[in-house]
Amino acid sequence: MLRQRGYRVVEGECLRQEYKSASASREQRAVELMRFLTDPGVAAVMPPWGGELAIELLPLLDFATLARLPPKWFVGFSDLSTLHVPLTTLAGWATLHGPNLMQLGWPKLDSVTAAIWEALTVQPGSSFTQRASCLHQRQDAGWPSANGPVFEEETAWKRLDGKTSSLEFTGRLIGGCIDTISRLTGTRFGNVPGFVEAAGGEGALLYLENAELKPGKLARALVGLRLCGWFDGVSAVLMGRNAVADDEGSDGLRYVDALQSELGDLPCPVIYDMDIGHVPPQLSLVNGALARVSVGDGGGTVEQWLG
Numbered sequence: 001m002l003r004q005r006g007y008r009v010v011e012g013e014c015l016r017q018e019y020k021s022a023s024a025s026r027e028q029r030a031v032e033l034m035r036f037l038t039d040p041g042v043a044a045v046m047p048p049w050g051g052e053l054a055i056e057l058l059p060l061l062d063f064a065t066l067a068r069l070p071p072k073w074f075v076g077f078s079d080l081s082t083l084h085v086p087l088t089t090l091a092g093w094a095t096l097h098g099p100n101l102m103q104l105g106w107p108k109l110d111s112v113t114a115a116i117w118e119a120l121t122v123q124p125g126s127s128f129t130q131r132a133s134c135l136h137q138r139q140d141a142g143w144p145s146a147n148g149p150v151f152e153e154e155t156a157w158k159r160l161d162g163k164t165s166s167l168e169f170t171g172r173l174i175g176g177c178i179d180t181i182s183r184l185t186g187t188r189f190g191n192v193p194g195f196v197e198a199a200g201g202e203g204a205l206l207y208l209e210n211a212e213l214k215p216g217k218l219a220r221a222l223v224g225l226r227l228c229g230w231f232d233g234v235s236a237v238l239m240g241r242n243a244v245a246d247d248e249g250s251d252g253l254r255y256v257d258a259l260q261s262e263l264g265d266l267p268c269p270v271i272y273d274m275d276i277g278h279v280p281p282q283l284s285l286v287n288g289a290l291a292r293v294s295v296g297d298g299g300g301t302v303e304q305w306l307g
Helices: 026-038 054-060 063-067 078-089 101-105 116-121 178-184 192-202 215-227 255-263
Strands: 073-076 095-097 127-131 135-137 151-154 167-177 204-209 236-240 270-274 285-287 290-296 299-305
Touching: 026 054, 026 063, 054 078, 054 178, 063 078, 073 078, 073 116, 078 095, 078 167, 078 178, 078 192, 078 285, 095 116, 167 178, 167 192, 167 236, 167 285, 178 204, 178 215, 192 204, 215 255, 255 270, 285 299
Parallel strands: 073 095, 167 204, 204 236, 236 270
Antiparallel strands: 095 285, 127 299, 135 151, 167 290, 290 299
C-alpha cells in the first residue's frame, strides 16, 4: 500500500518478531526507534499497530536530541499515544493520532480514515478539514476483519451538557488513549499542563479516547488526570467513542455517568462520541496543531493548521 503510493519502505528488525507481549526487548526497541527518528532519510515512522508496553521506552529515548532535529511524522494510536505526548511536549514535534498502518491496508477506505493521507502531505502553513462520519462501526463489533469495519451505526457528536446548539472553539491539540497516557501523569513525559500553559491565548484542546476501561476505571483515570491539572485552562475536552460496552440493565456506573460525574462541572465544553479512537472510523488529529472544532446538529468539522 505504501509502495503503491510511491513511498520507499524500510522495515525495522523488530517488526516481525514477538517477545513477551512486545516485538523485542525494551533496549532493542528503543535503539531501533531512535535510529529511525534520527535518520534524515526517514520521513515518517508508522508502526503497524499499538501494543502494550511503549511506556518502557520513555526513559531510554533521548528527547533532548530529538528536540534539536527536524521533526518527522510519528503516526498511529492506542498505546502509541504513550510516545505521541512526550514527542510533542518534550521534543516539540507534531505527531499524528490516527489510523494505524495496518488499518490503511483495508481494501476500501472511508473518507474519514483516508483523510490521513491529506494530513501527512499538507504543506506547512496550510490547513485541512475533516468532517464527522455519517456512520461508524457498532461498539460491540470487535476489531475489524482484514476486509475492514462494517459501518452501520449513525454517528452523533454530543455535548455533555445535553444542549444541542452549535459550538465552535479553537486551541492546540494534545491527547490520545486515556488507558495509556493517564499512566504518564506526574512524570516529565506527561506534562500536559505545561503544554496548555505554553499554548497561552491560542488555547488548548484535550482529546481522549477509551479502549478498555470499564466505567469505574474510566472515572478513576479521569479523576487522576484532573488531580494532576490536565483539565485546567483547556478550551474544550473532546472524547472519542467509547470502545467498552455498558452492561445491559446494570444499575451501576455507565460510560456517560462517568463522564458526567468527573467532567460535568468543567467550565469548558465537553464533546463526546467523536470520531476518535478504537471504534472506527477516526479522525487524524495532529498533536501540537492549532485546530478549530465546530459542533452542531449531531456532526461537526475539525480544521487543523500545520505550522
